[in-house]
Amino acid sequence: MTATAIRWAHRRTRAADAWRQYRAQRAGMAGLIVLAAVTILAIAAPLVADADSLDPTQAPGHRFEPPGARFWLGTDDVGRSVLTLTIYGARMSLLVGVTATVLSVLIGAVVGLVAGHFARATGWVLMRLTDWFLVLPQLVLAIALAVMLGPSAATIIIAIALTSWASTARLVRSATLAVESRGYLERARALGGGHWHLITRHVTGAVAPLIFASATLQVASAILAEATLSFLGLGDPAVVSWGTILSHANDSGAVSYGAWWYVIPPGVLIVAVVAAFTLCGRAVEAIVNPRLREAR
Amino acid sequence: MGVGGWPRFVAVRLGGAAVSLGLVLISAFFIFRVLGGDPVSAMTRDVPATPEQKRQLRHQLGLDDSLAQQFATYVKGVFSGQLGQSYQYRRPVADLIVDRLGATVLLTGTALVLSAGLGLWIGTRAGWRSGSRFDKTHVGVSLALWSAPTFWLGLIMLVVFGRLLGWFPINGMRSPRTADGWWPQTLDIAHHLVLPAVTMAAVIYAQYVLIMRASILEQRGEEYLVTARAKGLTDAAVLRRHAVPNALLPTVTLVFMQLGAVVSGAILTETVFSWPGLGQLAYEALKVPDIPLLQGTFVFFSAAVIIANTCADIAYRILDPRVRTS
Amino acid sequence: MCDYVVTTECGVLHFEKAGVMNSSWASGIRQGAAAAAVIILAASGCTSGGDTQAPLVVAVDQTISDLNPLTSFFSLNYQVADLMYTPLIRYSADDFAPTKGLATKWTHSGDRRTWTYTIRSGVTWSDGKKVTADDARFTLRLLMDDKKLHASHADLVDNFTSVAAPDASTLVVKIKRPSSQMTHMDVPIVPRHVWSKIHNPASFNNTDFPVVGSGPFLASDFKVEEYIKFKANDSYWEGAPKYKSLAMQYYKTPDAAVQALRSGDVDLTATSSGLNPAQYDSLKGATGVTTNRATGRSLTSITFNVGARAQDGTHIGDGHPALRDATVRRALAQAIDKKQLIDKVKDGMATPGVAYIPPIFADYFWDPGDKTVDFDIDAANKLLDDAGYRRGSDGIRAMPHGGKKLEFRLLYHSDTPSESTIADFLKGWWKRLGIAVDTAGADGTKLNDTLYAGKFDVIFSGWGVDADPTGILALYTCDALPESAKSSERDTDTFYCDATYDKLFAKQKAETDATKRADEVKKMQQILYRQAPEVTLYYSDRLEAYRSDRWDGFDTQPAHHGMITAQQGVWGYYSARPVAHETGTGWWAASAALVAVVVVVGAVWWRMRRRAATADERE
Numbered sequence A: 001m002t003a004t005a006i007r008w009a010h011r012r013t014r015a016a017d018a019w020r021q022y023r024a025q026r027a028g029m030a031g032l033i034v035l036a037a038v039t040i041l042a043i044a045a046p047l048v049a050d051a052d053s054l055d056p057t058q059a060p061g062h063r064f065e066p067p068g069a070r071f072w073l074g075t076d077d078v079g080r081s082v083l084t085l086t087i088y089g090a091r092m093s094l095l096v097g098v099t100a101t102v103l104s105v106l107i108g109a110v111v112g113l114v115a116g117h118f119a120r121a122t123g124w125v126l127m128r129l130t131d132w133f134l135v136l137p138q139l140v141l142a143i144a145l146a147v148m149l150g151p152s153a154a155t156i157i158i159a160i161a162l163t164s165w166a167s168t169a170r171l172v173r174s175a176t177l178a179v180e181s182r183g184y185l186e187r188a189r190a191l192g193g194g195h196w197h198l199i200t201r202h203v204t205g206a207v208a209p210l211i212f213a214s215a216t217l218q219v220a221s222a223i224l225a226e227a228t229l230s231f232l233g234l235g236d237p238a239v240v241s242w243g244t245i246l247s248h249a250n251d252s253g254a255v256s257y258g259a260w261w262y263v264i265p266p267g268v269l270i271v272a273v274v275a276a277f278t279l280c281g282r283a284v285e286a287i288v289n290p291r292l293r294e295a296r
Numbered sequence B: 001m002g003v004g005g006w007p008r009f010v011a012v013r014l015g016g017a018a019v020s021l022g023l024v025l026i027s028a029f030f031i032f033r034v035l036g037g038d039p040v041s042a043m044t045r046d047v048p049a050t051p052e053q054k055r056q057l058r059h060q061l062g063l064d065d066s067l068a069q070q071f072a073t074y075v076k077g078v079f080s081g082q083l084g085q086s087y088q089y090r091r092p093v094a095d096l097i098v099d100r101l102g103a104t105v106l107l108t109g110t111a112l113v114l115s116a117g118l119g120l121w122i123g124t125r126a127g128w129r130s131g132s133r134f135d136k137t138h139v140g141v142s143l144a145l146w147s148a149p150t151f152w153l154g155l156i157m158l159v160v161f162g163r164l165l166g167w168f169p170i171n172g173m174r175s176p177r178t179a180d181g182w183w184p185q186t187l188d189i190a191h192h193l194v195l196p197a198v199t200m201a202a203v204i205y206a207q208y209v210l211i212m213r214a215s216i217l218e219q220r221g222e223e224y225l226v227t228a229r230a231k232g233l234t235d236a237a238v239l240r241r242h243a244v245p246n247a248l249l250p251t252v253t254l255v256f257m258q259l260g261a262v263v264s265g266a267i268l269t270e271t272v273f274s275w276p277g278l279g280q281l282a283y284e285a286l287k288v289p290d291i292p293l294l295q296g297t298f299v300f301f302s303a304a305v306i307i308a309n310t311c312a313d314i315a316y317r318i319l320d321p322r323v324r325t326s
Numbered sequence C: 001m002c003d004y005v006v007t008t009e010c011g012v013l014h015f016e017k018a019g020v021m022n023s024s025w026a027s028g029i030r031q032g033a034a035a036a037a038v039i040i041l042a043a044s045g046c047t048s049g050g051d052t053q054a055p056l057v058v059a060v061d062q063t064i065s066d067l068n069p070l071t072s073f074f075s076l077n078y079q080v081a082d083l084m085y086t087p088l089i090r091y092s093a094d095d096f097a098p099t100k101g102l103a104t105k106w107t108h109s110g111d112r113r114t115w116t117y118t119i120r121s122g123v124t125w126s127d128g129k130k131v132t133a134d135d136a137r138f139t140l141r142l143l144m145d146d147k148k149l150h151a152s153h154a155d156l157v158d159n160f161t162s163v164a165a166p167d168a169s170t171l172v173v174k175i176k177r178p179s180s181q182m183t184h185m186d187v188p189i190v191p192r193h194v195w196s197k198i199h200n201p202a203s204f205n206n207t208d209f210p211v212v213g214s215g216p217f218l219a220s221d222f223k224v225e226e227y228i229k230f231k232a233n234d235s236y237w238e239g240a241p242k243y244k245s246l247a248m249q250y251y252k253t254p255d256a257a258v259q260a261l262r263s264g265d266v267d268l269t270a271t272s273s274g275l276n277p278a279q280y281d282s283l284k285g286a287t288g289v290t291t292n293r294a295t296g297r298s299l300t301s302i303t304f305n306v307g308a309r310a311q312d313g314t315h316i317g318d319g320h321p322a323l324r325d326a327t328v329r330r331a332l333a334q335a336i337d338k339k340q341l342i343d344k345v346k347d348g349m350a351t352p353g354v355a356y357i358p359p360i361f362a363d364y365f366w367d368p369g370d371k372t373v374d375f376d377i378d379a380a381n382k383l384l385d386d387a388g389y390r391r392g393s394d395g396i397r398a399m400p401h402g403g404k405k406l407e408f409r410l411l412y413h414s415d416t417p418s419e420s421t422i423a424d425f426l427k428g429w430w431k432r433l434g435i436a437v438d439t440a441g442a443d444g445t446k447l448n449d450t451l452y453a454g455k456f457d458v459i460f461s462g463w464g465v466d467a468d469p470t471g472i473l474a475l476y477t478c479d480a481l482p483e484s485a486k487s488s489e490r491d492t493d494t495f496y497c498d499a500t501y502d503k504l505f506a507k508q509k510a511e512t513d514a515t516k517r518a519d520e521v522k523k524m525q526q527i528l529y530r531q532a533p534e535v536t537l538y539y540s541d542r543l544e545a546y547r548s549d550r551w552d553g554f555d556t557q558p559a560h561h562g563m564i565t566a567q568q569g570v571w572g573y574y575s576a577r578p579v580a581h582e583t584g585t586g587w588w589a590a591s592a593a594l595v596a597v598v599v600v601v602g603a604v605w606w607r608m609r610r611r612a613a614t615a616d617e618r619e
Helices: A003-023 A026-043 A082-117 A121-135 A138-149 A153-164 A166-180 A183-190 A195-231 A242-251 A260-288 B005-035 B039-043 B051-060 B067-079 B093-128 B133-147 B150-164 B182-220 B223-230 B235-257 B259-273 B278-287 B291-319 C004-013 C024-044 C075-084 C133-145 C147-157 C254-263 C277-283 C326-334 C338-345 C377-386 C417-431 C444-452 C470-476 C499-510 C514-531 C571-575 C586-618
Strands: C056-060 C089-091 C098-100 C103-108 C114-119 C160-167 C170-175 C217-223 C227-232 C245-250 C289-304 C350-352 C407-413 C436-442 C458-464 C534-547
Touching: A003 A026, A003 A260, A026 A082, A026 A260, A082 A121, A082 A153, A082 A166, A082 A195, A082 A242, A082 A260, A121 A166, A121 B005, A121 B291, A138 A153, A138 A195, A138 B005, A138 B259, A138 B278, A138 B291, A153 A166, A153 A195, A166 A195, A195 A242, A195 A260, A195 B150, A195 B259, A242 A260, A242 B150, A242 C417, A260 B133, A260 B150, B005 B067, B005 B291, B093 B133, B093 B182, B093 B235, B093 B259, B093 B278, B093 B291, B133 B182, B150 B182, B150 B259, B182 B235, B182 B259, B223 B235, B235 B259, B235 B291, B259 B278, B259 B291, B278 B291, C056 C254, C075 C217, C075 C227, C098 C103, C114 C133, C133 C147, C133 C160, C133 C170, C147 C470, C254 C277, C254 C534, C277 C289, C277 C534, C289 C417, C326 C377, C326 C514, C338 C350, C338 C417, C338 C534, C407 C417, C407 C444, C417 C436, C417 C458, C436 C444, C444 C458, C470 C499, C470 C514, C499 C514
Parallel strands: C056 C245, C407 C436, C407 C458
Antiparallel strands: C089 C098, C103 C114, C114 C170, C160 C170, C217 C227, C227 C245, C289 C458, C289 C534, C350 C534
């Protein structure tokens, strides 16, 4: 066997092992099932519901039709099916949530790795900055950024990413410090491995599971943040996401009208998906960090 | 702690806070002045202004100075309590903040007391009997509440208790026809406070339950509890006398660390219920957008959180002798 | 003291809505709370029994920063000014016709260049001083001479050559060119003995309470974005109002205003754009509430960038060249189903737009009759086909001879939710024309900046139209164009400029014969309709609601299907009359209920807690 093959075999067993541990956690599995269901629904949206009916000029129903045989979840203020809206909304909400998280984790991981690896002045400065971002009220900063950049989906992604990377950075830094203090890195360093080699080969591999766990938890906050910012009118209203649906419901007077069917479905899905991501994240965290397992 | 440890620790923390506050000023300047572009066209939107008038206004506001000079003027302004003039209210931002502060303190204060009381109590019980039905139900409920967007929860409360049942008013803090006098006014405010305070408390409470629960769980494994039990204390007494006090300290610290989330909660709750506080002020500012006002609320909220955080940190070290300065 | 029946009514008011819950638990609480309410009410003695003392509480939402009547900008400014100051000539409640105010008679010389107004005798300011022609002269001179005030009234006073008050009851105004505006002298007249002492009238807040005025109500307290309070003017020349005070209360969201009306905190909604259809529907059948659907005087439109340019001919901005072609604009207009828009966006509560002047002003409204352009996508497609706009492989049309693709930017106000919905509709229809649309929202400031910079293709617009159409028609004259590319006057709405239109505009402005003037105004609208620099989408109905269990007698404007608020004038507020019985103590019941609920829940909780604690000990 070549070295690569050995490495891959090793990884396979580790993955299988992790999966076995994950499966043992009921809450985590429940979260995973919910996520799988919503993701499939989002991907299969065009098969389940007609995208053309999202064009208000071709809306099939009347204003504010209550749930019934034709529209299971009723219609919105221009006669679109709330069910169709909610299904298509899943796409944007998940997309924004995941993209923002990836961006945020990328920033956090880079800052954390660099701060951990170059422990001296660079690290100190970076960590002060991280702490500052941690303390700052996220929503206030996100609002400020979003207002200044103008309302759009990209703005929301950037605002979320820029305000949420700090916790990842902290986590990655402490993990990096822990890994680097181990003997084999001393050896690698002694053998003349450069910064780049050390970071990519040894440190990244070791902290990746931690990053993954925290990222899963962060998707939950990112989806919440997307809904919140869209509700405040900072998203692109032409895009259908759970947040913009709720924002639209609020603007169109659905609350006064008592059109509960317009307000409840997107919110319930947000709760379900956010809770699911949280459960999954906690389950992954418990595997990566066994000390936590008993506590959960 | 060694001699001279305290002053040094406090000085370091205060220095850190000062740096953080400085960063807030720099970022506010960067976000609102550099990203924000020319405020003059926004200021003159309601009145016809010639280019000459605009140039003059720009000069008055010091916008034709270099960025570094502008920053210096800006910092000087902030320290003398001048945060600029709001476009929509045509009043100094600092005055507006002072006006609205009371309402926010009342709302967040009530919500914090409610959620801390309930959250810590439920968290303790859940942690002490982890795995019980009580634990599972409450962790489930907390998780669901934590996952719900604050504004959505507010909307639901509004529809159910304001619109359908009609039990509580849904707007603002006072009714225009309430009789004068201390007692009717107070009752009226209390009546208006119920829905927003409960909404806000619901979301924060969930965090406290989870934190307190984890903290108690950690304590439960400690050896001193075994000793205490061996002394013959009842389970309830062990919990009350030993586990809770020890678990409380880290929890309270975490509570202070999460003040940013409280600020977010205040903004959303005040927006949904039109509660006339700082959160609503921030929302009004972002709607227009009223840049000086937005900047003022940004600086104020950030500074408040940083200061509260620093105080909590220092208090924590004073209260808990086990912690050493690092 | 109120009797038992009224007390019960106060108590029950809030709990009738609680009828949704039927369990014995809920009814128990309800009874307990009602009982508590009775007790508290009995104890308090229900002091607010008098009816004319209770204020008329009006829900408003427009931010105004002062009460200066001469610097009015928002419609609420005008309302406040009209409440406190009587103008020379008012608009009648029946049909907007010029009607007597401080002036009882107005005549003009043969050349229509000298106008004489007879000032009503026996009118006094609220401080007891007499209102004379000199006050009117002073006010008009102020508008002519004060630099800042002049800017906001230039259209009127630039035409003045002299203003004189030869005696206490005569005002003589000489003008340069004949003008129809002279029969619409709606400028609020301010008291000279107060205003002559003000150093800078343009930045005067007018908040020295009690304000001295001549209208039916006088401001007594004001807090920006919280409330404006008025006291009835007992010496009002037309007779004191039938109630003592009026309070404008700010509600930041229309939903909140609606809820406040339901709960009885508010008596009348007067939000700037009225209720939206959902709110209006929800209030139908609510106890004690009457809804009012009135023909409105506001219009919602889209305007095209017909080729932004300055008066000196320099080109401005980056508008799409295809929109300079009237054929393209006509095709776009024909592909808008105004009826569906009204059904879906306004729930049927609007009138399809034609060309600016809404049908409420019957004299000036122009009905295209058989020339009406009906919604027809095929016909619109044919227009474009015939004009040589061919579809590309992607289905998007391009300008003739391999020109630019028809891809337009559509900009709407991000703070007007219905506009983003309409934008989605337009996008859907125009897509079927082979025209791509990129919609974007912007706040008012940015939107206007984009407009004046000519950096738009299609943009939303909306106006509240006055009984005198000159102001709104002026938007489409060449004079409205900026003088040069660098100047920043903000008059134009679309950069339209047409010599025939301008000629008609000048003519109607000078015309004092009402019929002839109406004719010219109609001809102008015909041009706009044909050239389509804008498309008027609809005229929204004005939707309002009030507590009919407390108030009635509101005079509407116009008399038939008219509005109570947002009038030109304050007939609605002035004519309101309190209804005999009084239920304004509802809050007592609510607060008492709260206390009762808290006490009951607390007691139950405490008992359960006790039981749980003992159980714990037992373990």
